[in-house]
Amino acid sequence: MAAPLVAELAVRHPRLRPRIVQADPEEAVPQLRARRLDLAVTYAYPLLGAPPAPGTTVVPLFEDPLCLALPQALVPAYERDGLAALREADWVSAPAPSSCREMLLHACRNAGFTPRIAHECGDLRAGLRLVATGRAVSILPRLLCDAPPPGAAVRELPGPGRTLDAQVRAGTETQPAVAAALAALTGLTGLTGLTAR
Secondary structure (H helix, E strand, O other): OHHHHHHHHHHHOOOOOOOOOOOOHHHHHHHHHOOOOOOEEEEEOHHHOOOOOOOEEEEEEEEEOEEEEEEHHHHHHHHHHHHHHHOOOEEEEOOOOOHHHHHHHHHHHHOOOOOEEEEEOOOHHHHHHHHHOOOOEEEEEHHHOOOOOOOEEEEEOOOOOEEEEEEEEOOOOOOHHHHHHHHHHHHHHOOOOOEEO
16 A cells, blocks of 8 residues: 555655655554654454554545465365364464454454464465465455465455554644645545544
């Protein structure tokens, strides 16, 4: 999303000089609140029930379903018995603390087991490559599963996924640079409307 945003801002507001910083929401929101960032594109898992950060305004962008990534050889067992068929598998997850990891734990516990997390990857696409070796399974957002490597199968999971939002400090959404970035982001996703949190 960063590259299309920079390109869109270059066309609409050529004098604006955006600076992109990659950080997980757990790092980005405190930076936003401390005024080190003006806008953060964040994600959240509604099933985890984490409250939004106080003092921020949230602009919903889009929903991203969750997918199970598993070796091709395990697909028949999953299709027959669901997630519980993978209780003995090794799992790959984001390192703790992470909402991605909490979401994976939550999904597996709802299926009646606690997963054995054998691998931790900060880059979840690298986790998908581990799945392709036939030695691990994972739950990933669909945006990260668009081109699974040979050997990996991807199945969309039922239920809510994650939401992607733009967050700004409350009251800054009308500042010219912030408003320009919000307009470009909502234009890229086709959604509009502010939901104060």
